[in-house]
Amino acid sequence: MLNEASGIAQTLKYLTANSSPKNIHEILIVDGGSTDNTVIIAQQNGAKVIHSAKGRAKQLNYGAKNAKGNILYFLHADTLPPHDFDQSIIDAVANDHKTGCFQMKFDSNSNFLSFFAWFTRVNHELCRGGDQSLFITKQLFDSSGGFNEDYVVYEDNEFIGRLYKSTFFKILPRHVKTSARRYEERGMIKLQYHFGMMHLKNYLGAGPEQLYDYYKRKISV
Numbered sequence: 115m116l117n118e119a120s121g122i123a124q125t126l127k128y129l130t131a132n133s134s135p136k137n138i139h140e141i142l143i144v145d146g147g148s149t150d151n152t153v154i155i156a157q158q159n160g161a162k163v164i165h166s167a168k169g170r171a172k173q174l175n176y177g178a179k180n181a182k183g184n185i186l187y188f189l190h191a192d193t194l195p196p197h198d199f200d201q202s203i204i205d206a207v208a209n210d211h212k213t214g215c216f217q218m219k220f221d222s223n224s225n226f227l228s229f230f231a232w233f234t235r236v237n238h239e240l241c242r243g244g245d246q247s248l249f250i251t252k253q254l255f256d257s258s259g260g261f262n263e264d265y266v267v268y269e270d271n272e273f274i275g276r277l278y279k280s281t282f283f284k285i286l287p288r289h290v291k292t293s294a295r296r297y298e299e300r301g302m303i304k305l306q307y308h309f310g311m312m313h314l315k316n317y318l319g320a321g322p323e324q325l326y327d328y329y330k331r332k333i334s335v
């Protein structure tokens with residue numbers, strides 16, 4: 115993460131309260147150079163902070179490389195998993211599901227966002243995204259090559275797309291809750307349209323540089 119001082123304490127306290135210490139080997143915060151109090155707050159709330167070059171794919175890979183557990187669980191800083199999420203993941207892996215995610219809800223009453231969130235129950239790679247979180251065995255992560263660091267954005271979709279081609283991807287019948295802040299700030303219909311365009315561009319063969327160029331022009335402004 116990067117500069118998440120305003121919300122990281124809440125996330126870490128939630129994770130501790132909604133999981134069992136016998137299941138969670140460690141909570142790793144992969145910091146990409148925060149200039150606020152993110153690192154101090156994370157450490158004060160029980161997380162181990164490691165430092166990486168900035169970039170989501172680079173940070174995710176660095177976290178996986180340094181993780182000690184046999185199962186990796188990637189979670190965005192503004193997303194909260196369901197109660198006992200750890201046991202749900204462990205049970206899925208025990209049933210030979212080596213990778214997968216939860217369904218998703220937004221912390222919003224918007225019918226528009228609820229409509230798109232409904233599709234996260236559909237087991238198709240077009241319905242996937244990093245906000246739904248991702249669990250994967252360390253062995254499968256290593257053998258698949260991890261996240262492609264050529265992708266500044268869209269790295270989660272690209273990786274999950276490869277996983278769909280190589281193994282069964284499990285959708286767990288519970289929900290994470292993710293922040294709708296970005297949609298509310300930039301316009302729900304507008305932002306969803308641009309995300310849809312990125313999926314289309316990727317389908318038509320756009321590479322990481324083209325996707326990042328579109329993201330910079332249409333989404334990150």
